[in-house]
Structure formats: structure tokens, C-alpha cells
């Protein structure tokens with residue numbers, strides 16, 4: 001199989017982890033005899049520094065030409081500390097999602113048995129958890145109109161949904177549920193928000209087309225609670241952009257660490273694969289980051305992007321094996337025991353490739 | 355001390371738990387020689403059934419006359435299942451918050467040692483946690499303009515903040531932090547939302563007036579994760595209406611159960627005290643609800659509303675005692691052991707009063 005892959009390392013720990021995601025893809029190509037052609041491009045703070053733009057036209061053009069994109073992370077402390085800056089790294093990520101029509105963000109909560117102990121949640125609560133989040137990615141308060149009054153004392157963001165936006169992701173989520181445990185939980189705040197009432201109405205309609213899937217509707221506040229109280233009760237979770245952002249980060253604690261979770265954004269054409277962790281500028285360049293989420297992003301690319309199930313499985317199994325042998329990065333090592341062999345980013349990357 | 359207290363039982367389990375919050379106040383009045391004069395009023399589904407309105411004028415009038423309000427819960431499955439209904443119970447709660455100017459919602463995460471085991475989070479992660487949330491309560495996407503297109507295919511809610519709204523709650527939160535561990539974490543989504551950028555700018559300004567308090571800014575997605583990863587790192591958490599709704603429900607898992615948490619809403623005049631749990635219609639009328647959050651709401655009324663610290667402490671200590679003796683309601687009993695004496699709502703209420 002021949003594929004064009006665009007690598008966008010981005011900011012902070014993005015470059016150092018993406019190195020290993022890319023290396024994993026190269027290794028898979030070698031083993032299975034595929035041809036992956038790589039290109040690289042800038043986005044975020046890294047792009048602003050060079051071109052003044054968080055998403056240069058050239059990056060977008062390359063993205064459109066690609067079969068899949070491997071992305072690192074975005075964001076920089078400078079902008080976080082100065083809310084008045086007009087050009088911001090995150091605009092690059094939001095724009096590429098919108099431009100490429102990446103409306104469905106899939107976030108599987110993959111639980112490695114070996115990491116049950118790394119979570120702050122009790123192992124007996126976690127064991128058996130298997131959740132697939134569908135987060136809507138090109139609508140909501142992320143993309144609605146923003147205003148700031150002239151005296152700068154009032155600011156607003158429009159939370160907005162169109163029925164077709166809810167429908168298309170709901171179909172994807174229901175189809176996934178049919179392949180899984182046939183339960184779907186749609187999360188909204190329909191007791192307060194009109195956009196959530198549209199969301200709920202629409203999901204109720206779509207649900208009728210999937211009578212084999214059991215549907216539940218839950219308010220976001222309750223969902224944030226249930227997710228840690230009883231994560232096993234969830235199968236597919238379908239939710240809006242903002243609620244999905246919050247819930248999936250929270251859910252990363254189920255997997256032991258953010259450093260272990262990858263996501264796939266799909267929609268109209270090319271797919272976009274990235275760790276769910278952020279740029280973590282505090283540890284950037286220190287060889288402390290966990291490269292496994294980037295390698296798992298590569299696995300998602302193989303599976304969801306290219307339909308290469310066996311190849312994806314090899315990566316996941318290898319990671320499982322490395323964890324079983326007691327190797328850990330800092331974020332997933334239990335500081336209280338000497339049971340683990342704690343590795344830096346590069347050592348861990350190399351080990352998985354071997 | 356003479357005080358006028360309005361009791362609004364509301365919907366679902368509201369009436370059965372509020373009975374015990376009120377009884378606790380009566381008992382305290384008896385012991386300490388105060389005079390508490392009680393009135394009762396309707397709100398939510400209970401009010402719609404009788405008057406057609408979720409917040410009848412008469413209730414609002416009585417609320418304005420009162421020194422404090424003890425509230426139960428709001429909401430009904432009928433409305434949750436039919437997003438198209440125009441008159442909705444929750445409108446009553448939102449309107450009374452707005453009309454009474456209850457802009458600051460305080461949610462202390464009170465951790466009873468005895469309940470460390472009731473949480474899904476590991477006891478060693480929880481031990482020592484002591485968080486006070488300040489949730490903004492009369493702004494945000496809760497109160498911004500809502501629209502629905504004529505063809506009903508588009509819906510929106512305006513997320514909006516004014517600088518003064520952020521300032522007044524920030525002052526309250528900083529003042530509380532000064533009395534506590536002098537750390538304040540402000541939670542927003544300033545990397546995406548303009549209203550969050552106004553929020554962050556404003557908090558940065560106010561922070562300068564409280565140099566003795568250490569300020570941190572965190573994105574909501576990260577906060578949702580950190581809260582369960584390392585709850586001890588938080589002291590005062592300051593956040594907007596929607597983010598506060600989500601985070602505080604999530605944080606209820608720290609306290610073992612929603613059934614153990616109370617909140618105080620304060621602002622311009624009278625105070626409003628309520629459990630953070632909802633109406634839980636599935637268990638309403640079955641003598642299964644936990645009355646302790648309502649009794650703790652009464653304690654918050656005594657302490658925050660009336661400045662009666664000793665009286666409040668007696669209620670909290672009594673609950674602590676009852677838990678130490680092994681008594682539990684269903685929500686906080688560990689199903690796997692026979693160590694606990696599991697009581698119904700009324701038995702638990704009576705026991706605390708004794």
C-alpha cells in the first residue's frame with residue numbers, strides 16, 4: 001500500500017514525541033512492505049515564529065494532498081499568559097479541523113492492564129472499562145462568532161449547532177456502537193441550553209434508525225461524575241465539541257495518563273491523528289515526555305485511516321509487551337516502588353521499535 | 355437570633371431530603387435558643403403543576419422577604435425526555451438565582467474520613483483534600499440569549515461575560531483564599547474562548563490586589579483531569595457558571611457521593627442553600643435518598659448565611675459521629691461488606707437529629 005503522510009510536529013513536546021510516531025510508521029512500512037511517503041509542515045507557535053501565521057497556506061495545501069496527518073501538539077505559555085494576543089497557536093489547529101472537515105473526533109479509552117495501578121482511580125472500578133468517545137469537532141462554541149465590546153469589558157462566544165452537524169456525527173457514533181457493545185450515551189446540557197435541546201432532539205430521531213443500540217441521554221455534569229464513579233457503564237459516548245474536550249481529558253485518568261491516549265479526527269477526506277495530550281511546555285526538550293500516545297496515534301492511522309488492522313495491532317501489542325516487561329516513562333511510573341524501569345522519551349521510543 | 359427562612363422543597367427527592375434539613379434547623383434553634391420562622395413555597399415541576407409557572411411570583415416575593423432559603427432539588431424526567439417543551443422546571447432555579455443576584459456559588463468539598471473508602475478514587479489520593487469552589491452563577495451561557503431558527507434546524511446560546519461579573523466573584527474567591535491556604539486556581543478555556551480571555555485578564559488584574567495569594571490559571575480540560583489525578587493540589591477554585599457546574603459534580607466523587615455535598619449561593623442579599631445533587635426522580639419517594647446534603651446545606655446556612663459557626667459545627671460533627679458509628683445511606687455504603695448499617699432517608703434524618 002502506498003500512502004502520503006504529512007507530519008506536523010507542532011509545539012512543546014510535539015516534535016520529540018512525533019519523531020517516534022513517525023518512526024513507528026516507518027518500521028511498519030518496512031515489516032509489511034508498504035510505502036509511506038512522508039512530508040513535514042509547520043503549525044501553531046512553531047509556524048507563527050517562521051511565517052507569522054498559526055496555519056500557513058502551505059501546510060493546509062500539503063494537508064489536503066495527504067492521505068493522513070500525524071500531528072504532535074499545540075500551544076505555548078507565552079499566549080496562555082497573555083490573553084490579549086490576537087494571533088494564537090490554537091487557531092491553527094481549529095482552522096485545520098474546520099478546513100479539512102474533520103467533524104468527528106474519535107477517542108478510544110484504551111486500558112492497558114499493566115497500567116491499572118497508574119490511575120488515581122481504584123483498579124476494581126477501572127477493570128473492564130472500554131469507552132469510545134465521539135466528540136464533535138467543527139461546531140459548537142469553538143467556531144461560533146466571538147465578540148469583544150469596544151471598551152473591552154464584555155466578551156462573548158456563540159455556542160451554536162445545526163441539525164446536520166449533529167446528524168452526521170450521530171450516524172458515525174451509532175455505527176460504531178453497532179460494532180461494539182450496542183450502547184450509546186449522548187451527553188448534553190438540554191435542561192439549560194437550546195443548542196443541547198437541538199442536540200438531544202436530533203439524537204432521539206437518529207436513534208430510531210438504530211433500534212439495536214440502546215440509547216441513554218445524560219447531562220454533562222452528571223456524565224463528568226459517572227465517568228469516574230462507574231466508567232464501565234459506558235460504551236460509545238457521543239458529545240459536542242466543548243463537552244467532549246472536557247470529558248475526554250478527564251477520561252484520560254482512566255487510562256492512567258494522558259500520555260497513553262491517541263485520537264483520530266475524520267470526516268470528509270483525509271484523517272488527522274494525534275495524542276490527546278497538549279504541548280506541555282514545562283517538560284519540553286527534557287526527554288521526559290511519553291512517546292506512546294504518538295505511537296498509538298500512528299496505530300490509529302493504520303487502523304482507521306488505512307484499514308490496516310494487523311499493522312495497528314502489532315504496534316499496540318508491542319506497547320503492551322514493553323509495559324509488561326516493566327518499562328515506563330515518568331508519567332506512568334509509580335514513584336513509590338522500584339518495580340519499574342523508568343525511561344526517557346527516546347529510550348522508550350527505541351525500545352518499542354526494537 | 356431571629357431569622358425568616360423560606361423552604362423550597364422542589365422536585366423529585368427534594369421534599370424528602372429538605373424535611374431533614376429543615377428539622378435540623380429547628381433542632382439547632384431549640385438547642386441554641388434562636389427563633390427560626392419557616393415559610394414554604396413552590397418551584398420547578400412542583401410549581402408548574404399548580405400554577406403553570408416554574409417560579410411563581412409569590413415564591414419570588416417570599417424569597418425576597420427571607421433571610422435565607424433552603425432549597426431541595428429541581429427537574430423532572432418528562433422534560434428531559436421532551437426537549438421541545440417550552441416551560442421547564444430548571445427555568446425556575448435559573449430565574450431565582452438571577453432575580454436574587456446570587457452570583458457566587460460556594461461549593462466546599464468536605465471530606466469525611468469515614469467516607470474515604472466510598473469514593474472510586476484511591477484513598478491515598480484523596481486524603482487531605484480540601485477544596486472550596488467558587489462557581490459564578492448568574493452569567494455565562496446559562497443566561498446569554500438563546501435562539502432557534504424558524505425551521506428549527508439551528509440553535510444557539512450566547513456565552514457571555516462582563517468584566518464586573520468576573521471581578522465581583524474573583525474578589526470573593528480571593529478573600530476566601532486569604533482565610534485558607536492562600537492558593538487560587540482560576541479555570542477557563544482562554545486558548546479558545548474570547549469570554550475566557552476576558553475572564554483570565556480580569557482575574558490577572560484582581561490577583562495583583564492579593565499578593566499573598568498564589569494564583570494559577572488552568573484550562574478546563576486540564577482541570578477536569580487534575581481534579582481526579584491530584585485533588586490535593588487545589589485550595590480555592592474559581593470558575594465560570596458552566597465549567598463550575600461540570601467540575602463540582604465531578605468533584606462530588608472526591609467526597610464519596612453527591613449525597614454528601616451542599617452549596618451556598620450568595621450575592622446581593624439573601625442566601626440560597628441547597629444540596630448539589632439533583633432531583634433523582636428514579637429514587638424519589640422510595641426512602642433511598644441521602645438527607646445529609648440537605649442537613650449540610652442547613653449547616654452552610656448557619657455558618658455563611660447567619661455567621662453561626664458553633665451551630666454549624668454541631669451539625670457537621672454530628673454527621674461525622676453518625677458515620678463513625680457505621681451508619682450509611684445506600685449511596686455511601688460499600689456493597690461488598692457488612693460493616694455498615696444501611697438506613698433509609700427518614701431513619702438517617704432521625705438519627706442525626708437525635
Ligand SMILES: CC(C)[C@H](C(=O)O)[C@@H](O)C(=O)O
Nearest residue numbers: 074075090093245545546575
Ligand atoms: C488545544 C485546544 C484548542 C484543543 C481543544 O480544545 O480542542 C485541545 O484541548 C484538544 O482537545 O485537542
Ligand SMILES: CC(C)[C@H](C(=O)O)[C@@H](O)C(=O)O
Nearest residue numbers: 191192221428429444447599
Ligand atoms: C438543574 C440545573 C439547572 C443546575 C445547573 O446546571 O446549574 C444544577 O445542575 C446545579 O448545578 O445547580
